Amino acid sequence: MTLFLCHMLDSGAAGLAAYGGGAAPLAGKGEDPFDSGMWDLHRAEYLGDPAGWQADRGMRVLAPRAAEDPAHVPVIVDATDVQGQVRRIVVTIDYSPLPLALVFHPGRAKPVLGFGVKYEIAGPIRATALADGVPARMGGAFVDAMGGGCTAPAAAHARPDWQEGFGQMRGRLWPATGRLRVSIRHPMDTGLADGIPAHHLTGLRLLDGQGDLIASVDLHEPIEENPALTFTLPPDLAAGPVRIEARDTNGYSFAGEVTA
Amino acid sequence: MISRRQALIGGTAALMLPLPARPAAPEYRLSPQQVADGVWLIEGARDSFGPRNGGAICNIVMLATHAGAIVIDTGGTARHGAALRRFADQKLGGVAASFNTHHHPDHWFGNQAFADRPIHVLPMTARLQAGNAQALSDGLYRILGGWMSGTAPLPGNPLPAGDGFGAGGRDLRLLALSGHSQADLALVDRATGTLIAGDLLFLDRAPSFPDADADMWRASLDLLAGLPASGIVPGHGPFARDSRAFVQTRAYLDGFHDRMARAADLGLAPSEALAAGPMPDFVGLGANPEEYRRAVIQRWRDFEDQALPLIGGSV
Numbered sequence: 031m032t033l034f035l036c037h038m039l040d041s042g043a044a045g046l047a048a049y050g051g052g053a054a055p056l057a058g059k060g061e062d063p064f065d066s067g068m069w070d071l072h073r074a075e076y077l078g079d080p081a082g083w084q085a086d087r088g089m090r091v092l093a094p095r096a097a098e099d100p101a102h103v104p105v106i107v108d109a110t111d112v113q114g115q116v117r118r119i120v121v122t123i124d125y126s127p128l129p130l131a132l133v134f135h136p137g138r139a140k141p142v143l144g145f146g147v148k149y150e151i152a153g154p155i156r157a158t159a160l161a162d163g164v165p166a167r168m169g170g171a172f173v174d175a176m177g178g179g180c181t182a183p184a185a186a187h188a189r190p191d192w193q194e195g196f197g198q199m200r201g202r203l204w205p206a207t208g209r210l211r212v213s214i215r216h217p218m219d220t221g222l223a224d225g226i227p228a229h230h231l232t233g234l235r236l237l238d239g240q241g242d243l244i245a246s247v248d249l250h251e252p253i254e255e256n257p258a259l260t261f262t263l264p265p266d267l268a269a270g271p272v273r274i275e276a277r278d279t280n281g282y283s284f285a286g287e288v289t290a
Numbered sequence: 291m292i293s294r295r296q297a298l299i300g301g302t303a304a305l306m307l308p309l310p311a312r313p314a315a316p317e318y319r320l321s322p323q324q325v326a327d328g329v330w331l332i333e334g335a336r337d338s339f340g341p342r343n344g345g346a347i348c349n350i351v352m353l354a355t356h357a358g359a360i361v362i363d364t365g366g367t368a369r370h371g372a373a374l375r376r377f378a379d380q381k382l383g384g385v386a387a388s389f390n391t392h393h394h395p396d397h398w399f400g401n402q403a404f405a406d407r408p409i410h411v412l413p414m415t416a417r418l419q420a421g422n423a424q425a426l427s428d429g430l431y432r433i434l435g436g437w438m439s440g441t442a443p444l445p446g447n448p449l450p451a452g453d454g455f456g457a458g459g460r461d462l463r464l465l466a467l468s469g470h471s472q473a474d475l476a477l478v479d480r481a482t483g484t485l486i487a488g489d490l491l492f493l494d495r496a497p498s499f500p501d502a503d504a505d506m507w508r509a510s511l512d513l514l515a516g517l518p519a520s521g522i523v524p525g526h527g528p529f530a531r532d533s534r535a536f537v538q539t540r541a542y543l544d545g546f547h548d549r550m551a552r553a554a555d556l557g558l559a560p561s562e563a564l565a566a567g568p569m570p571d572f573v574g575l576g577a578n579p580e581e582y583r584r585a586v587i588q589r590w591r592d593f594e595d596q597a598l599p600l601i602g603g604s605v
Contacts (some may be wrong), residue, residue: 035558036566041550045567045579052565073595092561096580098587104560117410145557176429197604202557202597213598258594259561286602 032090032108033142033262035207052090052108054169057136059084063222064154064172073166076130077158082165088112089169094266100149100179102254107134107169109141114142114161125153127180128220128241128251138267139236139245142209144260147252148179150221183219183226184255197287201274207268210236211256212230214276214284220251234259234276238267298549301541315590318346318365318373325529326521328354328401328460330382332374334526336495336576339366339396343598344437345430348396351486352377353479353521355458358384362477362486363391364400364409368441370454371400386457390446391488391525392471393418395426401444410455412418412466413472419445465514469507470525476514483520484594493527493535496581497542500588504543511540525574542588546571546585554597560590 037043046052050219057063063085074078088111097103109116119134119141127150134143142161156170186192201212214231221228228249236244244267247259263272272290277283318550332350335343345366352359352374359382365371378385388409390398395561398419401409411419423443431438449455455462455477463478470489475487489498490510515536524535546569553563568582575581 034562036562038352038556038558039563039566040552041570041573042562042566046562046565049565049566086340092565094561094564094583094587096583098584102587104564104587104590106561146370146560156372176432194305198600199602200595201601202599204557209558212560213594220538240454250331258559258598260557270304282602283605285605 031110032241033110033140033141034090034092034106034108035209036220037197044085047095049092051086052092052171053179054085054089054091054170054171056087057085061085062169063171064124066124066154068129069156072122072156075168076120077160080160080166083158084165085165088108089157089159089167091155091169091171093171093173093176095172096178097149097175100175101182101185102146103149103173103175103179104144104146104157106144106260107142109157109167112141112159112161112164112167114164116159116161118155118160119143120153120158120160122158123147123149123153123155123166123252125151126252127222130160130250131155132250135139135246135247137243137245138264140262142260142262142263144258146254147259149175150178150180151175161162179220179254180220184219185222186217186255187226191287192243197282197284198272199284201288203268203270203272203287203288205268205270205290208262208263210261210288211258212286212288213256215256216278218251218253218255219258229278229279229280230275231257234274236261237273237275240269241273244272298358298550302378308444310541318344318370320377322352324486325523326479329479329482329484330354331529332377333528334396335578336527338577338580339430339433340366341435341437344370345396345434347490348573349523349524349527350374352382352552353460353462354382355386355460357458358386360386360457360460360462361388363397363488364388364404366396366430367438368400368402369437369439371403375401375403375478388446389477390415390419391474392473393422393474394500395443397488398446399427399430399441399443401446402442404595406446409444409446410449412553413448413473414472415475416448417446418472419443449599462506464549467513469503469510472509473502478517480544481495483518484523485514485517485519485521486523486528487514487525487535489525490539490552491524491535492520492539492542493524494531494538495526495576496568498581499585500547502589504547508540509545511536534586546582550586551596554590554593560594563590
């Protein structure tokens with residue numbers, strides 16, 4: 031089962047199937063389906079070198095085959111079919127100068143997250159689900175890219191006043207499907223572009239009507255400029271309201287609320 | 291006598307033999323067809339840029355005149371341009387002048403082969419050619435490899451104001467439009483009534499949207515549809531005497547707009563809209579699903595902002 035919503039468009043279910051459904055290529059037990067050099071290092075550094083990790087076609091990752099725009103590579107991950115209660119989903123990009131894109135703590139939300147990343151060079155993007163009592167499960171997709179996404183200045187810096195509209199939050203809740211989408215106007219500067227210091231969102235949280243935590247995401251440099259995040263909530267929480275809070279490296283805070 | 295260096299190279303090559311070498315790019319094979327009196331069409335592959343087509347994907351038109359050919363679009367690489375130039379020199383008595391319909395590289399990266407004669411473009415096109423040459427060239431070298439060898443993009447010269455052009459006894463009506471890109475030149479050959487529409491029209495090949503403004507594009511189509519034309523050459527796809535290219539291009543613009551607006555309004559993420567694939571009626575078009583997928587990424591933000599209301603900000 032997947033919580034992707036492709037089927038809501040005409041012949042979208044067939045399209046998703048033809049696209050491969052987000053499953054990683056087949057691989058033997060303990061083998062990397064992408065046969066890529068960085069996975070061993072990233073597994074050690076960002077996942078704590080989990081014993082018994084496996085590639086799992088149930089850890090779905092939908093990403094474009096070719097980046098088209100290395101500053102905005104849209105991705106959505108779905109760990110619904112991963113065994114056990116998923117506590118964390120760690121997203122890494124193999125050949126990025128800044129490999130860690132985000133860590134998602136689904137909490138009371140479904141283990142589904144849409145986001146966009148910058149791409150510096152072609153390679154796999156991976157999502158690894160860590161669930162209680164189950165070895166780490168990795169899925170991913172290979173994205174071909176011209177690159178430059180992480181080292182190019184944010185588009186905002188080409189404007190006379192990049193702060194115009196800074197922090198503006200847009201969002202919407204769809205109770206029927208449990209979808210919640212939120213976008214924040216933010217340059218997401220990596221610190222790798224000449225003369226532009228790092229300035230990016232560090233985290234975003236969803237809170238219910240009582241102010242209790244639903245889910246949270248730790249955000250890192252590779253996340254796209256003006257990021258948009260897509261969540262899926264269970265029916266009780268999808269009735270809203272949901273408060274969204276975010277912070278960045280310069281101490282700015284952002285907040286907004288969506289209702290059904 | 292073999293020099294030490296040659297011997298070394300030969301030795302290295304022998305060592306590397308088991309590795310599959312990238313073959314040298316083959317020659318461009320042109321199949322010009324005369325679609326109206328003195329109007330030659332060299333049709334492009336109905337596909338995206340790729341190593342199989344060498345970037346020869348857009349339609350090239352040559353109009354025969356007493357002073358040589360008027361060439362409309364010059365091809366996607368220097369070598370493609372050179373092959374087109376050979377045809378003009380051998381069959382049409384040389385080149386009188388060239389035009390680039392807009393700044394997308396398949397239409398002008400062959401300019402080098404025509405540089406000894408005037409190359410006319412809309413003023414905005416000249417600016418876009420100069421501004422984007424390096425990025426476009428980097429991208430195409432990566433996709434096309436050896437096909438691109440020797441290609442150094444050469445922007446055209448801005449046309450003076452005016453809606454007419456003549457050479458060697460042939461008169462053209464020029465129409466400065468936009469919508470597919472920021473500046474799209476369409477031409478009408480007055481002698482035969484042939485409309486050369488550039489990429490404002492596509493037929494049996496998915497339209498591309500990297501610089502599209504759908505409303506402007508529709509307005510340009512309305513204007514072109516009002517012209518009396520005996521035949522139509524789209525930017526990509528076959529020559530036709532009927533209005534199919536208008537019907538199909540409009541339907542694709544509307545269908546894509548509806549699909550994106552619906553996806554954004556239903557809460558889909560852009561990656562889901564991309565994976566869902568093209569509108570069912572257009573799955574089989576040349577260059578799809580690739581063009582659809584590119585278009586989702588290029589145009590998604592236009593629709594997302596419409597679907598997501600303002601809910602907060604910096605606190």
